[in-house]
Amino acid sequence: MTKLLYITARPHDEQASYSLAVGKVFKEAYIKAHPEDEVIHLDLYEADVPYIDNDVFSGWGKLASGTEFDQLTAEEKRKVGKLGALVEQFVEADKYVFVTPLWNLSFPPVLKAYIDAVSVVGKTFKYTEQGPVGLLGGRKVLHIQARGGIYSYGPSAEIEMGDRYLKAITKFYGVEDYQGIYIEGIALAPEKADAIKAEGIKQAQELAQTF
Numbered sequence: 001m002t003k004l005l006y007i008t009a010r011p012h013d014e015q016a017s018y019s020l021a022v023g024k025v026f027k028e029a030y031i032k033a034h035p036e037d038e039v040i041h042l043d044l045y046e047a048d049v050p051y052i053d054n055d056v057f058s059g060w061g062k063l064a065s066g067t068e069f070d071q072l073t074a075e076e077k078r079k080v081g082k083l084g085a086l087v088e089q090f091v092e093a094d095k096y097v098f099v100t101p102l103w104n105l106s107f108p109p110v111l112k113a114y115i116d117a118v119s120v121v122g123k124t125f126k127y128t129e130q131g132p133v134g135l136l137g138g139r140k141v142l143h144i145q146a147r148g149g150i151y152s153y154g155p156s157a158e159i160e161m162g163d164r165y166l167k168a169i170t171k172f173y174g175v176e177d178y179q180g181i182y183i184e185g186i187a188l189a190p191e192k193a194d195a196i197k198a199e200g201i202k203q204a205q206e207l208a209q210t211f
């Protein structure tokens with residue numbers, strides 16, 4: 001069964017959020033078009049994604065030197081266990097939809113914590129004599145991103161780091177099929193906000209049929 005992991009990195013408020021509103025339309029249209037697929041929503045603001053901190057380093061260190069998982073401290077167990085569960089869920093998926101707002105030229109920090117959780121050697125990539133090789137070949141990614149300004153062309157195109165980073169890191173995992181829906185320019189032209197959102201919704205409905 002095909003699994004689509006729908007990952008949102010924006011505090012939940014579909015009324016106020018362009019990215020979540022367009023993402024929701026995509027998800028509902030996708031479910032209608034692919035009733036046999038499994039769609040899992042991972043809300044990163046609810047997921048309690050651990051940072052890689054000293055508990056994680058000490059837990060990993062103990063496991064590497066042969067300590068049983070049960071012998072770790074409670075915090076080491078909680079954090080290392082959660083990171084392990086997140087990467088297992090990630091590699092089991094066939095398709096990924098990331099929904100993010102553009103914040104300070106990138107995505108919200110909880111998504112970086114999640115990327116740190118799933119960038120695991122032997123799971124999403126491996127090292128070879130020729131360098132690192134991605135292990136998620138054949139998967140596909142859609143990024144739905146809302147932006148106050150315009151970044152798909154023009155003077156700001158070079159300084160957008162969220163979409164470009166997500167594309168680079170998923171390519172590092174071996175994903176070649178990367179698509180984007182960008183709801184952009186809302187802050188530049190608030191009078192056009194409804195039209196910009198409607199265009200994003202149209203793209204989401206169309207792409208949901210073929211994604």
Ligand SMILES: Cc1cc2nc3c(=O)[nH]c(=O)nc-3n(C[C@H](O)[C@H](O)[C@H](O)COP(=O)(O)O)c2cc1C
Binds near residue numbers: 187
């Ligand atoms: C903390 C914060 C930082 C932002 N930084 C940028 C930015 O760097 N560039 C930009 O064009 N818009 C920026 N914006 C505007 C958002 O990208 C815009 O409001 C977008 O609609 C957010 O997505 P959402 O509607 O899903 O919340 C920022 C908004 C917030 C709240």
